[in-house]
Amino acid sequence: MRDEEQANSMRLTLISMPWAIFNRPSIQLGTLKGFLGQQPEQIKVDCLHPYLAVAARLGMDYYRQISENPWAGEALYCGLLFPGQAEQAAQVFARYLPARITGMGYEQLLSQLEEEMEKWLDQLQLDNCSLIGFSVCFSQLPASLYAARKIKARWPDIPIVMGGSTCTRELGSSLLAEFSAIDYVITGEGEQPLQELLLHLNGQTELTCGTILRKNQTIAALTDHEISEIADLSSLPLPVYDDYFQEMQILGLDFIPVLPIEFSRGCWWNKCTFCNLNLQWQGYRAKKAEQVATEVKEMHKKYQCLDYTFTDNALPVKEADLFFATMADSGKDLRFFGEIRTLKKAATYHLYRKGGLNSVQVGIEALSDSLLARMNKGTTVMDNLVAMKFAASASMTLDGNLILEFPGSSQEEVTETLRILELALPFRPLSAAGFFLGHGSPVCVQPKQYGITAIVQHPNNRKLYPKRILDNLDMLIKSWRGDRTLQKKQWLPVRNRIVQWHQFHARRPDPSKHALSYRDGGDFIIIRQERINDPPLHHRLRGLSRRIYLACEEPVEKKKLLTQFSQVTKEQLSGFLADLEQKKILYANTKSCLALAVRQP
Numbered sequence: 001m002r003d004e005e006q007a008n009s010m011r012l013t014l015i016s017m018p019w020a021i022f023n024r025p026s027i028q029l030g031t032l033k034g035f036l037g038q039q040p041e042q043i044k045v046d047c048l049h050p051y052l053a054v055a056a057r058l059g060m061d062y063y064r065q066i067s068e069n070p071w072a073g074e075a076l077y078c079g080l081l082f083p084g085q086a087e088q089a090a091q092v093f094a095r096y097l098p099a100r101i102t103g104m105g106y107e108q109l110l111s112q113l114e115e116e117m118e119k120w121l122d123q124l125q126l127d128n129c130s131l132i133g134f135s136v137c138f139s140q141l142p143a144s145l146y147a148a149r150k151i152k153a154r155w156p157d158i159p160i161v162m163g164g165s166t167c168t169r170e171l172g173s174s175l176l177a178e179f180s181a182i183d184y185v186i187t188g189e190g191e192q193p194l195q196e197l198l199l200h201l202n203g204q205t206e207l208t209c210g211t212i213l214r215k216n217q218t219i220a221a222l223t224d225h226e227i228s229e230i231a232d233l234s235s236l237p238l239p240v241y242d243d244y245f246q247e248m249q250i251l252g253l254d255f256i257p258v259l260p261i262e263f264s265r266g267c268w269w270n271k272c273t274f275c276n277l278n279l280q281w282q283g284y285r286a287k288k289a290e291q292v293a294t295e296v297k298e299m300h301k302k303y304q305c306l307d308y309t310f311t312d313n314a315l316p317v318k319e320a321d322l323f324f325a326t327m328a329d330s331g332k333d334l335r336f337f338g339e340i341r342t343l344k345k346a347a348t349y350h351l352y353r354k355g356g357l358n359s360v361q362v363g364i365e366a367l368s369d370s371l372l373a374r375m376n377k378g379t380t381v382m383d384n385l386v387a388m389k390f391a392a393s394a395s396m397t398l399d400g401n402l403i404l405e406f407p408g409s410s411q412e413e414v415t416e417t418l419r420i421l422e423l424a425l426p427f428r429p430l431s432a433a434g435f436f437l438g439h440g441s442p443v444c445v446q447p448k449q450y451g452i453t454a455i456v457q458h459p460n461n462r463k464l465y466p467k468r469i470l471d472n473l474d475m476l477i478k479s480w481r482g483d484r485t486l487q488k489k490q491w492l493p494v495r496n497r498i499v500q501w502h503q504f505h506a507r508r509p510d511p512s513k514h515a516l517s518y519r520d521g522g523d524f525i526i527i528r529q530e531r532i533n534d535p536p537l538h539h540r541l542r543g544l545s546r547r548i549y550l551a552c553e554e555p556v557e558k559k560k561l562l563t564q565f566s567q568v569t570k571e572q573l574s575g576f577l578a579d580l581e582q583k584k585i586l587y588a589n590t591k592s593c594l595a596l597a598v599r600q601p
C-alpha cells in the first residue's frame with residue numbers, strides 16, 4: 001500500500017450485541033457496511049455479531065426465549081454491568097422468565113455471559129482500528145454498555161461510538177455523561193454521520209453534523225442543515241451480510257438465517273399517540289418496488305436464503321402491491337414477514353400471500369372505536385375485524401397487540417372491547433400488551449391530555465440501574481402517575497378474556513380449519529361455528545338470508561344492502577342483522593356490516 005493510501009485508510013469495527021434475534025444478521029451493520037464500502041475513501045468495515053456466540057453457548061431455544069423477553073435480557077447484562085444491582089436484576093429476570101424456563105438460573109447465566117465476553121475479547125483483533133461502533137436497538141443497551149466498558153479497558157485509545165434506535169438525543173447525551181467508555185453518540189440515521197465521524201478522526205474534516213453528539217455537549221433542537229439523512233433510499237447499495245455468515249461458519253452453526261430487508265424508513269402514517277418508533281427519522285422515505293425486488297433477487301442468489309423479514313414500521317401500500325405482484329410471478333418459494341397497517345380488500349391479502357407474505361404484524365392495538373380515535377390510529381373496529389378475517393381467509397398468520405390500560409380509557413371502551421372480543425374469537429388471538437409510556441411519543445409529550453400527572457422512571461429500570469446513574473438517564477421506556485390503578489382493574493376482564501382466547505385456539509382439534517367457516521350449497525349456506533367448551537354450532541341460511549350474508553363478505557353499507565335487496569324493509573334488515581350479530585357470526589356498526597365466517601376451502 002502506498003504511504004498516501006495508508007494515511008487515508010480507515011478501519012471501522014461495528015458490533016451488534018445480544019439480545020438481537022440470533023437467526024438474523026444485523027441490517028444496521030449490513031447497511032452501514034454496504035454504504036461505507038461504496039464511498040471513495042478507503043474504509044474497511046468489520047461487522048461483529050457476538051450474539052451468535054452467546055446463542056451457541058446458551059443454546060438456540062434458550063437464547064430465543066431470552067431475546068423474546070426484553071426485560072429478562074436487560075436484567076442479565078445489567079447484573080454484569082452493575083454488580084451491586086444483581087440481586088434486584090435477578091428479580092426482574094425471574095418475573096419475565098419464570099420457572100417454566102428450566103436449565104440455568106440467573107447466577108449461572110451471568111457466569112456464562114461473563115465467560116463468553118472474555119473469550120470474545122481475547123480473540124478480538126482491533127489493530128489499526130480507527131473507530132468501534134455499537135448498533136443499539138431494543139434490548140441491546142446494557143449488553144452494549146458492558147462490552148464498551150470491557151473494550152475500553154483493553155484498548156483505551158480507540159474511540160467508541162453508539163448509535164441506533166435506542167440512542168435518542170436525550171438518552172445519547174446522558175449516556176455520554178454517565179459512561180466514560182463512550183466517546184460519541186449518533187442520534188438518528190447512521191450512514192452519513194458515521195462517514196463524517198471517520199473522516200474527522202482521520203483528520204480530514206470538521207464535525208458539522210448535528211446528530212453526532214460528543215462529551216460535554218449541550219443538546220439543542222436540530223436545524224435542517226445539521227440533519228444528515230439519505231435523501232433517496234434508492235442510492236443505498238445492498239446490505240452486506242458476509243461477516244455474519246462467516247461467523248456462523250466459524251461457530252459451526254448450521255441454521256438457515258432469515259434475512260432482513262428494508263422497503264422504507266419512518267412511517268407514512270406517523271400519527272399514533274402511543275408510538276415512538278420514528279424518533280430517529282426526520283422524514284419518511286421508501287424505495288420503489290422494483291428496487292426491493294432486485295435486492296431480494298440478489299440476496300437470494302448471494303446468500304441462498306428463502307426467508308426475509310421487512311424491518312419497516314409499516315410497508316408502503318402502493319409499492320408493496322407492486323412488489324408482491326412481482327414476487328408472485330418469481331417462481332420461487334420465498335417467504336416474507338412484514339408489519340402493515342390494516343388493508344381494506346380481501347384481494348390485497350390474497351395477492352400478498354401469493355407473493356410470499358405469509359406472516360404479518362398488523363397495528364390492531366384496540367377494539368373500541370373511541371379508543372382507536374384517541375390513539376389516533378386512523379382505523380376502526382371494522383378495519384381491524386376486516387384485517388383479521390381477510391388474513392385468515394388468505395391463510396396468512398396475523399399477529400397483533402391489544403393495548404390494555406391506555407390512560408384515560410373509559411368503562412364503556414372496556415365493555416365495547418369485551419363485546420368485540422366475542423366476535424373476534426374465531427380469528428388468531430392477539431397479544432395483550434400493557435400500555436407503556438414511550439419517550440417522545442405524543443402521549444409522553446402532552447401527558448396532561450391523557451390524564452397523566454407525572455412521568456417517572458419505569459420500576460424495572462429502578463431495579464436494573466443504580467439510582468445515581470438512572471437519575472441522569474432519559475430512558476426510552478417510562479412509567480407514569482395518573483389513573484394506572486383504575487386502568488389495571490378496569491382492563492383485567494379483557495386480560496383474562498385474551499388468555500381464554502389463546503386457550504381456545506391452543507385446544508382446537510383441527511387448527512387447519514377455520515373456527516368460523518361456511519360452505520355454500522347454492523341456495524343455502526351452512527355456517528359452522530366452534531365454541532368455547534361447547535360442541536360446534538351449525539347455522540343454515542337459506543335463499544334471501546344466504547344472499548344477504550354473502551353480500552356482507554366485505555364491509556358493506558346497510559343502505560347499499562337495502563338498495564340491493566329492495567324486497568326487505570329497513571326494520572326487517574335491522575332485525576336480521578341484529579340476530580346474526582347476536583349469534584356472533586356478523587359485525588355491524590351504525591353504517592356497515594361484515595360477515596365474519598370465512599369460506600372453508
Ligand code: SF4
Nearest residue numbers: 267270271272275313
Ligand atoms: S404505531 Fe405503527 S402505524 Fe402508528 S405511527 Fe407508529 S409505526 Fe406508524
